[in-house]
Amino acid sequence: MAQGKKVVAIDIGGTKIASALVTLEEGAKPVVEFYDKIPTEAKKGGQQVLANAIKMARRVIELAGEDVCGIGVSSGGVIDPRTGDVTYANDMMPGWGGTHLGAELTAATGLPARVLNDVHAHALGEARWGAGRDASSCLVVAVGTGIGGAFVERGSIMLGAHNEAGHIGHVSCTDAAGVPCQCGATGHLETIACGPGIIDRYLELGGDPKDEDGNDVDGAVIDRRAAAGEKAAIDAEARSGHAIGEVLGSLVNMLDPDCIILSGSVAQCGPAWHDAMAAGWSEAVMPPCAKTPIVSGNLGGDAPLVGAAENIVKSAYVEFE
Missing domain, CATH: 3.30.420.40 (ATPase, nucleotide binding domain)
Structure with a gap:
């Protein structure tokens, strides 16, 4: 170039x-x-x-x-x-x-x-030009309205036999056991750990469905309430974070990337989410991979x-x- x-x-x-x-x-x-x-x-x-x-x-x-x-x-x-x-x-x-x-x-x-x-494109951007530019391999995970990912090895995306490799949102996890997924299966990560999954859980736990202005509650409001110590908000974020950590640990055991690049609106949540993610990670990851760095995407x-x-x-x- x-x-x-x-x-x-x-x-x-x-x-x-x-x-x-x-x-x-x-x-x-x-x-x-x-x-x-x-x-x-x-x-x-x-x-x-x-x-x-x-x-x-x-x-x-x-x-x-x-x-x-x-x-x-x-x-x-x-x-x-x-x-x-x-x-x-x-x-x-x-x-x-x-x-x-x-x-x-x-x-x-x-x-x-x-x-x-779209998630493959996101991963390629971060791997070649963003947070993974100096890494030989990276697992890129985007957590927002949905959850997607990709594994990039030496600048090339792993596509899979059906071009579906990286569907991290449709990996099973213990926190989602028995929960139906919109894909037709049950127990998948995306259903409980994406932004709408946090909102659904918050409302199930009796959280206030409206914000201070009378609008429907969203993820940002729940995150503020979690930071203020509201139990329903903390528990809703913790289920998401724990599930993400468990799946990331399992995938790192299998793929062994140089780093994990984590992006998306949910990844911007506060300590309740991140502490639970760290707990899920530590429960699942094998010792040789436990120090794999988890970094934030920098291309937004x-x-x-x-x-x-x-x-x-x-x-x-x-x-x-």
């Missing part, structure tokens, strides 16, 4: 579509410009989501005012990065599965497009955009013959 490469980056999530122009240059921090976001309108179906994504790509192309080398896409759902197709999406994005996303963007703009799963919301852009410049994965 002797010269900076300019890429149109699109991040398609269940609630919003973000877009930006990302410039990548060896030895320099990625530059993210012209950022904007619009509602995904997922409930209107896959064709509406696609139309919104095309609109956002065209916006950046027009603003760039110069040649760009392609469109890098981060998208919710199971993605085949070789074809750019969305092979599966759950009910949060009805009709999104089966979308030929990469081909449709290329047809609409004339630019080459490559597509990654730019991580999936940077990762999607990076996938245009250098493929995110290695093909084995």
Whole structure:
């Protein structure tokens, strides 16, 4: 990368579509410009989501005012990065599965497009340009409205046989035993440890469903209440943190990464969550791996955009013959 490469980056999530122009240059921090976001309108179906994504790509192309080398896409759902197709999406994005996303963007703009799963893109950004830049391998975990992850080895994402590797939210854990998951299975991490899982648990424990202004309680309010010593808030966060720690310990036993990169809104919770995570970790992790560092992501919301852009410049994965 002797010269900076300019890429149109699109991040398609269940609630919003973000877009930006990302410039990548060896030895320099990625530059993210012209950022904007619009509602995904997922409930209107896959064709509406696609139309919104095309609109956002065209916006950046027009603003760039110069040649760009392609469109890098981060998208919710199971993605085949070789074809750019969305092979599966759950009910949060009805009709999104089966979308030929990469081909449709290329047809609409004339630019080459490559597509990654959103958490894979997030992980690639952090591994190559963020908190994992000096690590030979890293396990990246994002804990927010949902929970996802990826294992990155020497700058390449482990995809798996069905492009599903890294679905950390759908790993079983003791705290979720018997709890139904929206995927149809039971006992999965995401159901209890994501942001909505904390809220549901708080309300089950008798927490006040409203904040000081009469709005529905959210994770930030629960975290403040936990910091103030409210037992229901502490217990709701502790279940999430303990479950995350247990799963991270188990995965580190298997994958043995240089580091864990932890990001997402839930990871910003206070001591109640982090103390419980440390307890779950210590119960599960094997002694040789116990000192594996857990670090915070440092690209923030730019991580999936940077990762999607990076996938245009250098493929995110290695093909084995």
